[in-house]
Amino acid sequence: MLASACASRTVPPRAAFFIITFGALVGPLIAGTAVAQTLGHGIVDYRVVGSLPLVGGMAGGILALLAAYAARIPVSASVALVSATIGSLFVTHQLHQLMWSGVAKVGVSLIASIVVGFIAGAFVYTLAVLAFRNVSWRTGMRLMHLQFASIALQSIGYGANDAEKIMGLIAAATMIGAPGASFAVPLWIIAVSVAAFAVGMAIGGVRIAKTVGGKLFRIRPLHALSFQVASAATVLTASAVGAPLSTTETTASAILGVGAADNPRALRWQVARELVLAWLLTAPVGLITGVIATRVLRTIFHGGP
Numbered sequence: 406m407l408a409s410a411c412a413s414r415t416v417p418p419r420a421a422f423f424i425i426t427f428g429a430l431v432g433p434l435i436a437g438t439a440v441a442q443t444l445g446h447g448i449v450d451y452r453v454v455g456s457l458p459l460v461g462g463m464a465g466g467i468l469a470l471l472a473a474y475a476a477r478i479p480v481s482a483s484v485a486l487v488s489a490t491i492g493s494l495f496v497t498h499q500l501h502q503l504m505w506s507g508v509a510k511v512g513v514s515l516i517a518s519i520v521v522g523f524i525a526g527a528f529v530y531t532l533a534v535l536a537f538r539n540v541s542w543r544t545g546m547r548l549m550h551l552q553f554a555s556i557a558l559q560s561i562g563y564g565a566n567d568a569e570k571i572m573g574l575i576a577a578a579t580m581i582g583a584p585g586a587s588f589a590v591p592l593w594i595i596a597v598s599v600a601a602f603a604v605g606m607a608i609g610g611v612r613i614a615k616t617v618g619g620k621l622f623r624i625r626p627l628h629a630l631s632f633q634v635a636s637a638a639t640v641l642t643a644s645a646v647g648a649p650l651s652t653t654e655t656t657a658s659a660i661l662g663v664g665a666a667d668n669p670r671a672l673r674w675q676v677a678r679e680l681v682l683a684w685l686l687t688a689p690v691g692l693i694t695g696v697i698a699t700r701v702l703r704t705i706f707h708g709g710p
Contacts, residue, residue: 416552416553416556420553421556422603424553424556424557424560425556425559425560425563426560426599426602426603427557427560428556428557428558428559428560428561428563428564429560429561429563429564429568429599429602429603430564430595430596430599431561431564432560432561432562432563432564432565432566432568432644433564433565433568433569433572433590433595434595435561435565436561436562436564436565436641436644436645437565437644438569438572438573438590439569439644439645439646439647440565440566440569440570440573440643440644440647440648440649441569441570441572441573441576441590442573442588442590442647443507443510443511443573443647443648443649444483444486444487444569444570444573444574444649445572445573445574445575445576445577445588445590446573446577446588447504447506447507447510447647448487448490448503448504448507448508448511449490449494449499449502449503449504449507450502450504451577451578451580451581452580452581452582452586453502454494454497454499454502455497455581456578456581457493457497457699457702457703457706458490458493458494458497458499458699459490459493459574459577459578459581460702461489461490461492461493461496461497461695461698461699461702461703462486462489462490462492462493462494462574462695462698462699463486463489463574464489464694464695464698464699464702465485465489465490465492465493465691465694465695465696465697465698465699466482466485466486466487466488466489466490466691466694466695468489468694468697468698469485469488469489469687469690469691469694470482470485472690472694473485473683473687476683478679478680478683480651480653480654480683480684480687481515481518481650481651481653481654481684481687482567482570482571482651483511483514483515483567483570483649483650483651484511484512484515484651484684484687484688484691485687485690485691486570486574486691487508487511487691488687488688488689488690488691488692488695489691489692489694489695489698490695491503491508491692491695492691492692492693492694492695492696492697492699493695493696493698493699495695495696496695496696496699496700496703497699497703510647510648510649511649513648514643514648514649514650515650515651515654515684517643517648517650518639518640518643518650518651518654518655518658519654519655519658519681519684520658521639521655521658522635522636522639522654522655522656522657522658522659522662523658523659523661523662523665524662525635525636525638525639525659525662526631526632526635526636526658526659526660526661526662526663526666527662527663527665527666528635528662528666529631529632529634529635529638529659529663530627530628530631530632530635530662530663530666530667531666533627533630533631534627537627545626545627546626549626549627549629549630551630552626552629552630552633555630555633555634555637556633558633558634558637558638558641559633559636559637559640559652559656561637561641562636562637562639562640562641562644562652563602563640563652564599565640565641565644566640566643566644566649566650566652567602567651567652567653568595568598568599568602569590569598569644569649570649571598571601571602572590572594572595572598573590575594575597575598576588576589576590576591576594579594621657621660621661621664621672621673621676621677622664622667622668622671622672622673623671624660628660628663628664628667631659631663632656632659632660632662632663633656633659635659635662635663636652636655636656636659639655639659640652640655654684657680661677
């Protein structure tokens with residue numbers, strides 16, 4: 406998301422950072438916590454399986470995301486976390502506790518975010534070209550400051566979707582040992598999750614931004630405005646129905662859609678293929694890291710393999 410905000414150089418990075426952080430904070434307050442409920446209560450009931458699958462799944466998911474960060478590849482946090490949780494449940498012999506309907510929702514959301522993001526990016530850019538074709542260059546550049554609003558929408562979508570994944574898992578952790586407790590995401594969990602996101606964006610956002618924002622094609626202000634609007638619309642729609650998807654993948658797909666609609670020959674399709682391959686590999690990598698992390702944790706805390 407930081408990549409899309411800064412790629413066209415219309416919005417200063419510092420301003421983009423604060424807009425994104427604030428939007429991520431208010432996103433759950435505006436759109437609700439349906440995605441948090443899906444990740445925290447709709448994949449597995451942690452009150453039943455206990456803390457090891459929760460911690461092992463989170464650790465495995467984080468390891469998968471760190472590997473993607475090292476390779477400067479944007480991947481889906483929900484797919485990494487869910488696949489790592491499946492690996493953790495396998496190690497603890499509790500796969501029968503998995504709610505496959507929730508897993509299917511995550512899988513469908515991943516595919517839909519890529520396809521819909523691409524189509525929406527191409528569609529919005531085509532409309533933008535028609536809308537601004539008779540506008541002077543100076544007026545057009547002024548209108549490009551609408552990116553401040555589109556970035557805000559994107560960040561609200563992030564807060565209502567991506568950020569809610571870790572919120573849901575933290576909320577689930579507070580419920581372990583309280584079988585009668587109803588699932589809820591208090592404000593302090595929202596604040597802690599957004600703070601962690603802001604720190605991560607400050608540390609690693611620029612690395613991934615160089616892949617998403619700089620290697621696919623040369624992004625101009627109209628391109629950025631188009632894929633920001635397309636991504637925000639896709640993510641907010643998914644958040645309303647509790648479908649967890651990746652804002653990063655949705656934005657990258659929208660960027661590809663905009664590039665294809667503008668000039669397919671200028672788009673670096675080799676980079677696009679590498680992104681899609683990385684997205685497809687997220688699940689098996691998360692599964693493996695979930696198994697490894699859970700085995701290590703069980704050995705440390707329980708003294709057994």
